[in-house]
Amino acid sequence: MSQTDESVPHVVILGAGVIGLSTAHVLSEKYPSYKFTVVARDLPEDVDLNSQAWASPWAGANWSPIGGYEEKKYKRELITFNKLWDMISSGLIRTLPSRICYAEPVNDAKFWYKDIVRDFRILDEEEVPSGAVAGVAFTTVSLNPQLYLLWLRNELNARGVIFLRKRLYSIQEAAEIAGPQGVVINATALGARSLIGVEDTAVYPIRGQTILAYAPGVQEFLAHPLGLSSVPTGEATYMIPRPAPHGHVLLGGTFQEDNWNLSVDFDTARDIWRRCLQLAPALNDPETRILGHNVGLRPARRGGARIEAQWYSLPLESEFLPPPAEGAEKYDFLVIHAYGFGAAGYQGSWGAAEEVAEIFAEHFKLVA
Ligand SMILES: Cc1cc2nc3c(=O)[nH]c(=O)nc-3n(C[C@H](O)[C@H](O)[C@H](O)COP(=O)(O)OP(=O)(O)OC[C@H]3O[C@@H](n4cnc5c(N)ncnc54)[C@H](O)[C@@H]3O)c2cc1C
Numbered sequence: 592m593s594q595t596d597e598s599v600p601h602v603v604i605l606g607a608g609v610i611g612l613s614t615a616h617v618l619s620e621k622y623p624s625y626k627f628t629v630v631a632r633d634l635p636e637d638v639d640l641n642s643q644a645w646a647s648p649w650a651g652a653n654w655s656p657i658g659g660y661e662e663k664k665y666k667r668e669l670i671t672f673n674k675l676w677d678m679i680s681s682g683l684i685r686t687l688p689s690r691i692c693y694a695e696p697v698n699d700a701k702f703w704y705k706d707i708v709r710d711f712r713i714l715d716e717e718e719v720p721s722g723a724v725a726g727v728a729f730t731t732v733s734l735n736p737q738l739y740l741l742w743l744r745n746e747l748n749a750r751g752v753i754f755l756r757k758r759l760y761s762i763q764e765a766a767e768i769a770g771p772q773g774v775v776i777n778a779t780a781l782g783a784r785s786l787i788g789v790e791d792t793a794v795y796p797i798r799g800q801t802i803l804a805y806a807p808g809v810q811e812f813l814a815h816p817l818g819l820s821s822v823p824t825g826e827a828t829y830m831i832p833r834p835a836p837h838g839h840v841l842l843g844g845t846f847q848e849d850n851w852n853l854s855v856d857f858d859t860a861r862d863i864w865r866r867c868l869q870l871a872p873a874l875n876d877p878e879t880r881i882l883g884h885n886v887g888l889r890p891a892r893r894g895g896a897r898i899e900a901q902w903y904s905l906p907l908e909s910e911f912l913p914p915p916a917e918g919a920e921k922y923d924f925l926v927i928h929a930y931g932f933g934a935a936g937y938q939g940s941w942g943a944a945e946e947v948a949e950i951f952a953e954h955f956k957l958v959a
Pocket residue numbers: 605606607608609610611630631632633634644645646647648649650651652653654655757758759760778779780781782783786798799800801844886887888889890930931932933934935936937938939
């Protein structure tokens with residue numbers, strides 16, 4: 592391939608959440624001569640704006656088992672766990688002793704993740720907190736999402752990746768930014784529901800209300816129970832200590848499917864506090880302070896996350912768009928989708944990015 596400007600492939604990553612940024616990170620490392628642009632409505636520096644329009648600033652975020660075994664998820668989350676574990680010395684990631692409790696007896700099938708995490712074991716009866724009948728302990732990792740997103744952004748800046756703030760309404764616009772030889776990576780999460788092109792109605796929110804606390808006494812990830820709608824009313828109690836700032840712990844929470852409400856509900860907040868106190872007496876300390884209340888929408892997808900390539904015929908024809916200009920050139924355009932990670936976007940991020948990179952390598956030969 593010659594190195595004139597037009598012949599350098601242009602990769603446009605739509606979305607600057609943990610999925611878009613991690614994908615940009617992996618691809619820009621593998622293909623340093625290509626041109627990369629991240630296009631998003633919300634950007635990492637917006638974490639101070641408290642925008643709830645995207646999920647990534649509001650995560651816990653740790654690696655924890657969610658749902659049952661699934662082959663692709665397993666691979667993604669294994670890759671990510673190991674990568675995060677290797678990053679501990681950077682200070683962005685901490686190791687986290689953990690206990691998950693269950694209200695019912697458990698069997699081995701629940702422990703599909705036992706070789707991913709470290710030090711996995713089943714709790715002795717006297718270690719199980721009151722109100723639970725069984726539990727497991729292991730060592731996992733956590734990170735502070737807002738600091739982590741800024742780190743990813745800085746890495747990409749240093750590699751010359753361009754950031755463009757723009758809200759897109761259709762894939763046609765993304766294709767125009769990329770140019771006919773370009774590729775678009777679609778990491779728009781819940782935004783994928785409404786973009787004109789292929790509106791994906793399988794995408795839905797799982798509302799998560801949380802409390803950010805200063806609670807230096809809490810040094811363990813505790814959860815009871817954890818998972819998607821394991822409780823019909825959507826309560827899931829968990830505490831995620833972060834590597835930084837000192838003493839910061841995220842207290843949760845709720846798992847409310849199809850609930851788009853972004854307001855903090857104070858009855859829910861009181862209930863979260865009560866449930867966490869019951870699970871972690873260490874919270875009951877004169878030093879503990881509430882720093883804030885948050886609501887975030889986990890961008891889930893019925894059928895699981897979608898990582899796959901799709902060719903579009905452009906210009907796009909849609910009942911929601913004006914007809915294409917007469918004589919507009921017709922061409923096929925490649926989009927690689929990567930959205931719908933629900934409650935597990937951080938813990939699947941590096942694996943998802945690798946999966947996108949594999950698809951990219953396969954298809955790019957066709958385009959180049
Ligand atoms: C309370 C809570 C706790 C969580 N805890 C954890 C945890 O402990 N571990 C874990 O792994 N995960 C956790 N998650 C889930 C995690 O936050 C998400 O899975 C992850 O952030 C999804 O990342 P994303 O990049 O797919 O989407 P997002 O972060 O939502 O990013 C989407 C991006 O696309 C952009 N975009 C969307 N539509 C458009 C458009 N039309 N035009 C331009 N740009 C657009 C947005 O601006 C944004 O930049 C939690 C989530 C919540 C809410």
